[in-house]
Amino acid sequence: MASYTQRKLVDRIVTGLCICAALLAIIPLGSVLFYVTKQGIGAVNWDFFTKLPKPVGETGGGMAHAIVGTLTILGIACLIGVPTGILGGIYLAEFGGTRFSKIVRFSADVLTGVPSIVIGIFVYVIIVVPTKQFSAMAGGVALAILMLPTVVRTTDELLRLVPDALREGALALGVPKWRATVSIVLRTAAPGIATGVMLAVARVAGETAPLLFTAFGNLGWSDGIGSPTASLPVQIFNYSVSPYADWHRQAWAAALVLVALVLFFNLLARLLVRDRSPAR
Amino acid sequence: MISLLRVSSVVLGCAIGSAMLSLAGCSKKDDSSSTTTTGTTTSGGTVSLNGAGATFPNPLYTKWISDYSALPAGHGVKVNYQSVGSGGGIKAISDQTVDFGATDAPLTDEEAGKAPGKLLHIPTTLGAVVLTYNLDGIKTGLKLSPEVLAGIFLGDIKSWDDPKIKADNAALPLPKKSISIVHRTDGSGTTEVFTQYLAQVSPDWKTKVGAGKSVKWPTGNGAKGNEGVTGNVTNTPGSIGYVELAYAAQNNLAVAYLKNHAGKFVSPTLDAISAAAAAMGDKVPDDLRMSILDPDGDASYPISSFTYVLLYAEQKDAAKGGALVSFLWWGIHDGQKAAPGLHYAPLPAAIVTRDEAKLKSITSGGKAVLAAP
Numbered sequence: 285m286a287s288y289t290q291r292k293l294v295d296r297i298v299t300g301l302c303i304c305a306a307l308l309a310i311i312p313l314g315s316v317l318f319y320v321t322k323q324g325i326g327a328v329n330w331d332f333f334t335k336l337p338k339p340v341g342e343t344g345g346g347m348a349h350a351i352v353g354t355l356t357i358l359g360i361a362c363l364i365g366v367p368t369g370i371l372g373g374i375y376l377a378e379f380g381g382t383r384f385s386k387i388v389r390f391s392a393d394v395l396t397g398v399p400s401i402v403i404g405i406f407v408y409v410i411i412v413v414p415t416k417q418f419s420a421m422a423g424g425v426a427l428a429i430l431m432l433p434t435v436v437r438t439t440d441e442l443l444r445l446v447p448d449a450l451r452e453g454a455l456a457l458g459v460p461k462w463r464a465t466v467s468i469v470l471r472t473a474a475p476g477i478a479t480g481v482m483l484a485v486a487r488v489a490g491e492t493a494p495l496l497f498t499a500f501g502n503l504g505w506s507d508g509i510g511s512p513t514a515s516l517p518v519q520i521f522n523y524s525v526s527p528y529a530d531w532h533r534q535a536w537a538a539a540l541v542l543v544a545l546v547l548f549f550n551l552l553a554r555l556l557v558r559d560r561s562p563a564r
Numbered sequence: 565m566i567s568l569l570r571v572s573s574v575v576l577g578c579a580i581g582s583a584m585l586s587l588a589g590c591s592k593k594d595d596s597s598s599t600t601t602t603g604t605t606t607s608g609g610t611v612s613l614n615g616a617g618a619t620f621p622n623p624l625y626t627k628w629i630s631d632y633s634a635l636p637a638g639h640g641v642k643v644n645y646q647s648v649g650s651g652g653g654i655k656a657i658s659d660q661t662v663d664f665g666a667t668d669a670p671l672t673d674e675e676a677g678k679a680p681g682k683l684l685h686i687p688t689t690l691g692a693v694v695l696t697y698n699l700d701g702i703k704t705g706l707k708l709s710p711e712v713l714a715g716i717f718l719g720d721i722k723s724w725d726d727p728k729i730k731a732d733n734a735a736l737p738l739p740k741k742s743i744s745i746v747h748r749t750d751g752s753g754t755t756e757v758f759t760q761y762l763a764q765v766s767p768d769w770k771t772k773v774g775a776g777k778s779v780k781w782p783t784g785n786g787a788k789g790n791e792g793v794t795g796n797v798t799n800t801p802g803s804i805g806y807v808e809l810a811y812a813a814q815n816n817l818a819v820a821y822l823k824n825h826a827g828k829f830v831s832p833t834l835d836a837i838s839a840a841a842a843a844m845g846d847k848v849p850d851d852l853r854m855s856i857l858d859p860d861g862d863a864s865y866p867i868s869s870f871t872y873v874l875l876y877a878e879q880k881d882a883a884k885g886g887a888l889v890s891f892l893w894w895g896i897h898d899g900q901k902a903a904p905g906l907h908y909a910p911l912p913a914a915i916v917t918r919d920e921a922k923l924k925s926i927t928s929g930g931k932a933v934l935a936a937p
Binding site: 339340418500512518522525527528 | 626630642647656661790808810906
């Protein structure tokens with residue numbers, strides 16, 4: 285039997301290693317944030333948020349259209365993907381257990397692994413080609429499909445973590461099952477589900493490949509959600525492969541804005557959920 | 565649940581807000597344009613034209629679109645170009661999801677056959693693939709013959725002080741250093757033009773490697789995109805790679821002189837590229853699909869190429885077709901003035917004349933769409 289001091293020593297060493305590992309995990313995030321900020325902050329100014337891009341050779345200009353476009357496309361993606369995903373997750377966790385639900389769960393897992401560009405081409409074929417029109421709507425659908433498995437699976441997992449005692453308690457009081465699900469189970473799991481939704485949004489917010497052939501892109505303001513629409517990732521992609529230093533600066537600035545946007549939505553979701561949720 | 569609702573309502577609010585913003589943005593445009601619409605468009609409202617394709621001409625087309633929108637002729641016409649790559653552009657115009665496509669290499673007969681109508685090629689500007697290198701003390705003046713170039717990229721010539729290189733560069737202090745080759749890993753039109761040239765001048769290259777958007781390189785390191793090759797060459801002493809002219813010019817890279825068909829060493833200047841196009845003379849084919857690799861003429865740069873806009877000979881919508889053709893007409897004339905500043909070579913007069921004839925031939929419902937220019 286090891287002595288008390290020996291055990292204490294081992295404890296210290298292991299704790300130290302854990303802290304090191306945690307720091308190591310933060311380093312990539314920290315350095316990405318630091319580098320993007322360092323490179324991008326110089327080109328972020330008021331014009332960047334309010335003006336349209338200028339062609340090569342003329343300095344100034346901004347990406348107002350791409351910022352609005354990204355928000356529009358993400359909004360459409362959320363409108364389609366979040367309700368579908370959460371309802372799907374509820375089905376799997378609360379009403380599942382059948383052979384069908386196993387298939388659904390398996391499909392969601394497979395869908396997670398499908399490369400995003402494949403989704404882009406799929407949406408191109410089913411929406412863009414028949415309508416003969418690239419659109420924000422098509423981009424939103426592509427991103428919604430990408431969000432779907434994440435939302436379904438997190439909702440599913442989190443609902444299954446809710447103790448059965450809560451369900452039984454509600455049912456014992458004579459509450460119908462749908463009511464127990466909505467008011468008790470879903471409400472208990474809400475913070476986790478919100479985090480899952482935000483993760484899904486953050487994952488798709490930076491996608492370029494599925495947008496190239498759906499939302500396409502636009503040099504100016506979009507004519508509406510039925511027309512080609514600019515987005516930050518596509519803009520970053522186009523500008524970063526160009527030979528011009530000025531476009532590179534704009535691309536860095538766009539990257540910074542995109543990261544900030546995702547971070548902002550994340551914090552907002554966390555704040556809203558923390559204030560309201562009974563289960564802290 | 566309430567909190568979840570709140571989260572989604574915030575997201576929804578943002579979406580609706582931004583959608584309204586974008587609507588406001590375009591309706592404002594509508595107002596300003598409808599009052600100043602000129603005779604170029606037959607309809608009263610705004611005409612939106614979408615194009616997709618090659619990355620190479622993107623900066624020039626963006627400049628054209630911006631300049632054109634400031635002109636009286638451009639009021640009420642909204643042109644949008646997205647650089648999704650030549651392959652993407654060909655697919656989009658074949659699917660009719662865009663009004664015009666753009667490609668660096670002309671369509672093959674097979675590609676042209678997939679389109680539901682007859683596609684016309686309109687050469688819009690010229691570019692070149694240049695050889696950039698990193699050698700201490702040799703910022704300029706390196707001369708390469710086609711045989712030496714193929715030898716280097718085949719891996720037969722391994723050192724900078726190889727007698728074959730020295731033969732053309734007696735005056736240069738070539739170091740005893742091994743040659744490190746940088747090529748593209750991603751499929752690209754630049755690689756296609758470069759390997760086509762090598763296949764044309766070197767039978768060895770043609771049989772061993774061949775030509776295409778991506779090939780099986782016998783030797784060297786890969787890098788992604790023009791910017792990747794640029795970075796790799798800049799950081800590796802003793803390296804050589806190929807990039808588009810604009811990248812070399814923007815980054816002040818050292819570029820090699822190449823020996824052309826007439827046996828002269830030529831540096832990749834815009835004049836030398838235009839000269840390569842002009843050297844085609846009356847050999848320009850009817851459909852304007854042509855290669856100007858290794859052309860005749862003392863002043864011609866050997867690895868030059870056209871880039872094309874693709875559009876249907878028969879336009880479905882007369883208003884759109886008219887606006888598109890007017891825009892391209894402006895591009896091949898006044899638009900050429902913007903080319904040199906962005907490192908594109910202007911079209912020679914002979915090609916502009918051929919383009920004019922093509923644009924005049926475009927119809928909609930049997931009637932020519934081009935208003936008298």
